[in-house]
Amino acid sequence: MNTSFSRQCYERAVVPLLWGGAHVFALWNSKIRAGLVGREGLLERVAAFRRGIGEKPVLLFHCASAGELEALKPLVPEFNRREVALAVSYFSPSARSALRPNGEFDFADFSPVDSAACVRAYLDALRPAVIAVTKHDVWPNMIWCAAERGIALFMINGNFHSSSLKCRPLVRGFQASVYGEFRRIFTVSEEDAVNARHLVGNRLPVEALGDSRFDRVLQRASRKNPLPDGLETACRGRTVIVAGSTHKEDEELLMPVAARLRTSLPGLLVVCVPHDPSAEAKARVAGFCTRHALSMHDLNDGAVPENAAVLLVNRTGVLADLYRVGHVALVGGGFGKGVHSVLEPMACGLPVICGPNIVVSHEARVASREEIVRTVRGWKEAEAVLGAWLSDDERLRALRSQAQSFVRARGGTAQRLAQHLTEALRG
Secondary structure, three states, X not given: OOHHHHHHXXXXXXXXXXXXXXXXXXXXXXXXXXXXXXXXXXXHHXXXXXXXXXXXXXXXXXEOOHHHHHHXXXXXXXXXXXXXXXXXXXXXXXXXXXXXXXXXXXXXXXXXXXXXXXXXXXXXXXXXXXXXXXXXXXXXXXXXXXXHXXXXXXXXXXXXXXXXXXXXXXXXXXXXXXXXXXXXXXXXXXXXHHHHHHHHXXXXXXXXXXXXXXXXXXHHHHHOOOOOOOHHHHHOOOEEEEEEEEOHHXXXXXXXXXXXXOOXXXXXXXXXXXXXXXXXXXXXXXXXXXXXXXXXXXXXXXXXXXXXXXEEOOOOOOHHHHHHHOXXXXXXXXXXXXXXXXXXXXXXXXXXXXXXXXXXXXXXXXXXXOOOEEEOOOHHHHHHHHHHHHOOHHHHHHHHHHHHHHHHOOOOHHXXXXXXXXXXXXX
């Protein structure tokens, strides 16, 4: 598809639809509303930052939300901060939860509205030398306008799974006009690199360099951050299933399994961390527990009673560390759009069960071939897998060692990515 035609279609039809729709949905969606409010005054903040650093070159990272921002953090120490300023833009307000108060980055704020005028004003104010987009949050006007200015564009941790919409025939031409503007694309695997080459042809180099999320989860696993008060005491001496980032379907699957397994494993404890902590999530989990005669306790309510079968951790920012207390994990999302990250539990030595939708996660697909990750479609399958793991200490030890080795073997991507970006900055 002709790039000029793609740009006109996008600017005149898609952008008004996207941002007009956002203002409508913001009336009852607090997350969308926070994103719109957060972008107010963005240009003034960007301009103030640029004035403060003078002519120092800026490397701008862009990510979608908190998970992708976490994957950028291992790259930060690889740069000489006297020579370059590191900025990060994010689309979702959830990314703010991944930012430290003291700031790993020199500047962190929302990405601009993706209209040509807004993006041009943003780029004129920030004047980045290099832009690195992580994973998949590619906004067409940002890419086109940056390319016009001669800004070096890189995709890092690129994800091009076979069922991705951008690889579909009807939209491939449009996507090629966008992705073709990158200087280089670095994917998480050779499989993703093949799909990326199918999209961009021979316009630019595509290389499977790995995923810096492996470096991040290894950092967090080794750091051993303090756990919430009362958690370690509650888990001591018990067999623990950590159910992380759960949705309704995951909880509906797990609770009858936990009730049945407790007949042979009376010390079994489920630590349940909903994907979207809220009063509604608490009520939902409590309902499933009541249905299956499981005693639930919310960690926010203080000391954990000894008879608790389900411990609810209804808060954000702690899940990656909670996996340290577990023996096995259930990771949510596999009965919906796609499984959430299986890296954190594996880095802590936990084999994983999840729903069948793992196509969006390269590491889940690879780990499933090695049977570190097992997909299940119903509670009977889940009971069989968990029962086999938890009743065989030798097998569980082997799986735990295998899970940790899987993650450790794939570290080092952050250093390789930073080397390429540093070369671009110097060039």
